[in-house]
Amino acid sequence: MTNTNQNDLPQDSIFTSPRGLPPFSGFKAEEVVPAMQAALADAARAFDDVESKAPTMKAEQLLASLERLEDPLGWTWGLANHLNSVRTSDALREAIEAVQPEVVTFFSRLGQSRVIYDVFDGADLSAASPALARAVELSVRAAKHSGVGLDGAAKDRFNAIQQELAQLSLGFSNTLLDATRAFTLTLTEASEVAGLPESARALYAQQARGAGHEAATAEAGPWLVGLDYASFGPFLEYAERRDLREKLYRAYVGRAGPGGDTAKDNSERIRAILRLRQEMAQVLGFADYAALSLDSKMAPNVGAVEGLLGDLFTSSKPAAQREHADLEAFARATGFGEALRQWDIGYWARRLREDRYSYSDEDLRPYFPLPAVLSGLFAIIERAFGVTVHARADAGPAVEVWHPDVSYYDVKDATGAVIAGFYLDPYSRPADKRGGAWMNECLGRSSVMAPAGSAVRLPVAYLICNQSPPVDGKPSLMTWNEVTTLFHEMGHGLQHMLTSIELAPVAGIGGVEWDAVELPSQFMENWLRHKPALKSFARHYKTGEAISDELIDRVLEASTYRAGSAFLRQLSFGRLDLALHAGFLPSAERDIWDLQREVMAAHNVLTPLAEDYFLCGFGHLFAGGYAAGYFSYKWAEVLSADAFSAFEEAGLDDDAAVREVGQRFRETVLGLGGSVAPAEVFRLFRGRDPDVQALLKHNGLAG
Numbered sequence: 001m002t003n004t005n006q007n008d009l010p011q012d013s014i015f016t017s018p019r020g021l022p023p024f025s026g027f028k029a030e031e032v033v034p035a036m037q038a039a040l041a042d043a044a045r046a047f048d049d050v051e052s053k054a055p056t057m058k059a060e061q062l063l064a065s066l067e068r069l070e071d072p073l074g075w076t077w078g079l080a081n082h083l084n085s086v087r088t089s090d091a092l093r094e095a096i097e098a099v100q101p102e103v104v105t106f107f108s109r110l111g112q113s114r115v116i117y118d119v120f121d122g123a124d125l126s127a128a129s130p131a132l133a134r135a136v137e138l139s140v141r142a143a144k145h146s147g148v149g150l151d152g153a154a155k156d157r158f159n160a161i162q163q164e165l166a167q168l169s170l171g172f173s174n175t176l177l178d179a180t181r182a183f184t185l186t187l188t189e190a191s192e193v194a195g196l197p198e199s200a201r202a203l204y205a206q207q208a209r210g211a212g213h214e215a216a217t218a219e220a221g222p223w224l225v226g227l228d229y230a231s232f233g234p235f236l237e238y239a240e241r242r243d244l245r246e247k248l249y250r251a252y253v254g255r256a257g258p259g260g261d262t263a264k265d266n267s268e269r270i271r272a273i274l275r276l277r278q279e280m281a282q283v284l285g286f287a288d289y290a291a292l293s294l295d296s297k298m299a300p301n302v303g304a305v306e307g308l309l310g311d312l313f314t315s316s317k318p319a320a321q322r323e324h325a326d327l328e329a330f331a332r333a334t335g336f337g338e339a340l341r342q343w344d345i346g347y348w349a350r351r352l353r354e355d356r357y358s359y360s361d362e363d364l365r366p367y368f369p370l371p372a373v374l375s376g377l378f379a380i381i382e383r384a385f386g387v388t389v390h391a392r393a394d395a396g397p398a399v400e401v402w403h404p405d406v407s408y409y410d411v412k413d414a415t416g417a418v419i420a421g422f423y424l425d426p427y428s429r430p431a432d433k434r435g436g437a438w439m440n441e442c443l444g445r446s447s448v449m450a451p452a453g454s455a456v457r458l459p460v461a462y463l464i465c466n467q468s469p470p471v472d473g474k475p476s477l478m479t480w481n482e483v484t485t486l487f488h489e490m491g492h493g494l495q496h497m498l499t500s501i502e503l504a505p506v507a508g509i510g511g512v513e514w515d516a517v518e519l520p521s522q523f524m525e526n527w528l529r530h531k532p533a534l535k536s537f538a539r540h541y542k543t544g545e546a547i548s549d550e551l552i553d554r555v556l557e558a559s560t561y562r563a564g565s566a567f568l569r570q571l572s573f574g575r576l577d578l579a580l581h582a583g584f585l586p587s588a589e590r591d592i593w594d595l596q597r598e599v600m601a602a603h604n605v606l607t608p609l610a611e612d613y614f615l616c617g618f619g620h621l622f623a624g625g626y627a628a629g630y631f632s633y634k635w636a637e638v639l640s641a642d643a644f645s646a647f648e649e650a651g652l653d654d655d656a657a658v659r660e661v662g663q664r665f666r667e668t669v670l671g672l673g674g675s676v677a678p679a680e681v682f683r684l685f686r687g688r689d690p691d692v693q694a695l696l697k698h699n700g701l702a703g
Helices: 029-056 059-086 090-111 115-122 130-145 151-184 197-211 229-238 240-255 267-283 289-293 302-333 342-357 361-367 370-385 480-497 521-531 532-536 551-561 563-581 594-602 632-650 655-668 677-684 692-696
Strands: 184-187 223-226 386-392 407-412 418-427 438-443 460-467
Touching: 029 059, 029 090, 029 115, 029 197, 029 632, 059 090, 059 115, 059 130, 059 438, 059 460, 059 563, 090 130, 090 151, 115 130, 151 267, 184 240, 197 223, 197 229, 223 229, 229 240, 229 342, 229 460, 240 342, 267 289, 267 563, 267 594, 289 302, 289 563, 302 342, 302 563, 302 632, 361 551, 370 386, 370 480, 370 532, 407 692, 418 480, 438 480, 460 480, 480 655, 521 632, 521 655, 532 551, 563 594, 563 632, 632 655, 632 677, 632 692, 655 677
Parallel strands: 418 460
Antiparallel strands: 184 223, 386 407, 407 418, 438 460
């Protein structure tokens, strides 16, 4: 490691500031490498000291010592990676790539410390608090998964695999972003944008202006369409030009695939990742990577996961087939004489929904300006959980942000005391922000890392979405899916921010098994099914007029529209993920594309395109934490639907009942975080084990 210390950084460097809310305006990509090397050197020295004293420590003392040495390193590394996700640059990418091997090496050393493992494994926890006992239990398991039991050549090989996987994952993410932004469709004729609503044409004109067409207008063009979902989605749903829908669709499913520029091809990375994961699992003594992954999940084994997915498949496949037959019949009745193809589904599904329920997404957009949606979301949070949300811009010291789009909010308890905070970055910026939506940690709740004069460090979250940006002076007018996504990410944020646990490894989402971590997020989505909640904030952005009861009724009636198809799509992802990681190895006889086509053919009504390279854009699996765990969305959806049914049973229109059940939900699911095993947390809230029927009922699939 290069001999670097904090003194080598400029005095005004963001990395020499107190490690609280980051002063983003001072960020310089060229300071990442020296800052990380200094942080790694400090952590290594501290770790030497901890290891020498560990045998004399109690488990609680050791956990605190480890947190003190890891937290500054995590703050610096987390900041760099956060900014690489929301405002990337070539210089920042290069800095992360340069220092990542040293980071992996340090955390491998940390995870493989026999001294620390022996203290935790031999700890007497008979009088320990549940949080401490759980933190120690998880530390022991994590050490085993980190190779603490390996020696010699096996240990060397395991560590080499870790390095290779880290580089491959980073390369996958960067390549996907490059491939996504490399393709654009520039349209100049009115016939090419026929059928597109004004909001879409305005967005595409704004994107064209950003690409140098300064005179572009929604009415006259030119219009630029990209592959980020805020751009891609509306075009597939509204554009009348079938040939252009096909062109865009083929570009989307071919992103980062072998059909184009080899520099933007993730295929070989996927093969390498799968082989390395399989080898790593076997080095650790597991049959395959799926077995290794499930060793730290709520689901007990692959068979249990297959059982759940199979049950849902049985309900959803026939429903999806009926839905497709309805779509074909509708298209034929309107004069479309060809067989439906993949680029037709969104277009005709939108038209059938409008015909059946007499509304369009464009009818809804004016009622969902972002400020109103946020007000409604915050009101629901206050009603259910007794906390309030306040924009920091309205009062209190200023907080720096990384882009003008970003806002900061304080979360206050019933006494008015600030208990947490979050940044919200809502809009799509395809040039430098990766797609999707996520919640990440800025600061975690911790008594160990409490600032001077405070008993605890308050949690702060990053909430990131990629919704439609403001266009032509209008606020961001959100689609139904974008509203749902915002509620979803806020659910993750609430579990991070409303934790009552102060032991960092199990506070908030820390220590929560991956297949339970989606419970709060999917739970929050269910509030959009409640008519009074929806009506309380859905107001026209120009007139302030509330959305009509009639329109809400149609929206709620349509909430299960094509639910079978939506279920089948998610099940295909979960099944493909398991198939890839349960012993599969790519070969000339059976490559990744053979497996993808087999699984997708079984879970799709239409035969997938031969040139569909979906896996090359599946960042959840190859650049995220969902490998052999994508089933978690459906596993947790069972939990979330059943949890929300507790509110339904108590009475969603009864404020006192909602407060009572909400307080119990806050104290258990949100409050306990990872300090108690998720199955027990659910039982503490619900009084019983979860039941799949609530999920099927909510989606109109119950028998």
